[in-house]
Amino acid sequence: MAHPSRNTRPTHGGNVAWAAQIANCSPHGLLDFSASVSPLGPPPSVLAAIQAGIAALSRYPNPTYGALRQALGAHHGIDPDWVVPGNGAAELLTWIGRDLAALDATALITPAFADYSRSLRAFGGRPHPCPLPLEQAIAGMVDWQAVLQHSLPLQRSPQAWGLLVNTPHNPTGLLIPADVIASWLDQFALVVVDEAFMDFLPPEQQQSVISLVADHSNLVVLRSLTKFYSLPGLRLGYAIAQPERLQRWQQWRDPWPVNTLAEIAAIAALQDSDYQQATWRWLPPARAALATGLQAIPGFLPCPSVANYLLVRCDGQGSAQSGDGISGPDLQHRLLVNHHILIRDCLSFPELRDRYFRIAVRTPEENGRLLVALREVMGWRGVRVEGCEGDGVMG
Numbered sequence: 360m361a362h363p364s365r366n367t368r369p370t371h372g373g374n375v376a377w378a379a380q381i382a383n384c385s386p387h388g389l390l391d392f393s394a395s396v397s398p399l400g401p402p403p404s405v406l407a408a409i410q411a412g413i414a415a416l417s418r419y420p421n422p423t424y425g426a427l428r429q430a431l432g433a434h435h436g437i438d439p440d441w442v443v444p445g446n447g448a449a450e451l452l453t454w455i456g457r458d459l460a461a462l463d464a465t466a467l468i469t470p471a472f473a474d475y476s477r478s479l480r481a482f483g484g485r486p487h488p489c490p491l492p493l494e495q496a497i498a499g500m501v502d503w504q505a506v507l508q509h510s511l512p513l514q515r516s517p518q519a520w521g522l523l524v525n526t527p528h529n530p531t532g533l534l535i536p537a538d539v540i541a542s543w544l545d546q547f548a549l550v551v552v553d554e555a556f557m558d559f560l561p562p563e564q565q566q567s568v569i570s571l572v573a574d575h576s577n578l579v580v581l582r583s584l585t586k587f588y589s590l591p592g593l594r595l596g597y598a599i600a601q602p603e604r605l606q607r608w609q610q611w612r613d614p615w616p617v618n619t620l621a622e623i624a625a626i627a628a629l630q631d632s633d634y635q636q637a638t639w640r641w642l643p644p645a646r647a648a649l650a651t652g653l654q655a656i657p658g659f660l661p662c663p664s665v666a667n668y669l670l671v672r673c674d675g676q677g678s679a680q681s682g683d684g685i686s687g688p689d690l691q692h693r694l695l696v697n698h699h700i701l702i703r704d705c706l707s708f709p710e711l712r713d714r715y716f717r718i719a720v721r722t723p724e725e726n727g728r729l730l731v732a733l734r735e736v737m738g739w740r741g742v743r744v745e746g747c748e749g750d751g752v753m754g
């Protein structure tokens with residue numbers, strides 16, 4: 360089957376303009392599972408706050424972002440001076456990359472979010488891959504200490520190395536326990552923990568390391584409002600670290616990196632506990648039903664994710680029915696052309712090659728539609744998928 364050449368493929372999910380050309384439909388006609396963004400849509404309270412705040416566009420934002428830092432500090436129970444908002448977490452990754460590039464090398468658990476390499480290389484930094492054993496990941500049994508131990512050079516100086524990790528990890532959705540991350544703090548000059556998806560866990564299940572920042576000047580925690588509040592177009596993320604580091608970054612940035620409406624929207628989002636509760640009610644059963652439906656398709660092995668997305672091995676290897684597999688790009692192409700559904704192929708995670716795909720967890724109805732389409736593509740019929748409302752019996 361002919362596919363668009365690899366260099367035209369998007370590096371990130373959510374590129375519906377690219378996908379619509381292949382599907383031969385309008386971007387609005389696509390059901391997008393490729394971007395790991397909440398399907399609940401932006402909170403109505405945020406949209407109302409943006410509308411009410413439109414008049415503020417005629418003024419520059421306050422360059423200290425005092426009100427927003429106050430709200431973020433209150434949300435996490437920390438001093439507002441220890442928080443800095445950014446134009447998405449991606450903008451803050453750039454300044455993190457500049458700090459990390461001053462070190463000999465930066466350990467990355469791979470597969471890793473593509474933007475880590477971008478930010479490191481922008482300043483001549485040196486990424487050092489620490490491969491995640493994929494069999495362990497699919498089984499949900501990763502020995503995180505061993506992942507680093509097996510890949511770091513024995514002779515390296517802890518004072519000259521950085522570590523950039525992501526928990527829950529993208530693309531596997533696995534959680535790195537906070538005590539494991541804590542044990543890495545004295546082994547690296549700088550430890551950056553990207554918690555862009557942590558909000559999706561109910562508070563009592565989160566494994567955030569924000570509380571460790573007070574005692575560790577070498578720790579930076581990164582957060583994003585993009586995924587949880589369904590606001591990818593707004594661009595709002597933030598970093599938590601000791602104030603000296605954040606003040607240094609301020610000297611490198613443009614004076615108003617966060618726009619006025621993003622500041623207003625973020626303050627409203629953080630206060631919306633009804634929306635937060637609705638997310639925690641929706642996700643666990645929707646994800647469990649989707650995973651069950653995927654497991655029932657011969658050749659598919661989903662990773663046991665705690666986040667709002669599932670990584671699925673699809674080449675048929677390692678499953679009871681080996682030989683029933685398909686490549687991720689092939690599956691993506693068929694779903695686009697035949698069903699106007701966009702999934703994420705994993706070619707931009709080089710370690711995963713064409714053997715995996717990643718999907719966001721969406722509403723039960725949308726997840727049911729995806730399962731019907733997947734089963735049709737895989738040419739298989741007849742199993743009832745509990746909890747996926749679609750049309751009940753799939754196929």
Ligand SMILES: Cc1ncc(COP(=O)(O)O)c(C=O)c1O
Nearest residue numbers: 447448449472529555583585596
């Ligand atoms: C792990 C991870 N960190 C950070 C980001 C960037 O988030 P933002 O939209 O806030 O720039 C993403 C976006 O996909 C991500 O997957």
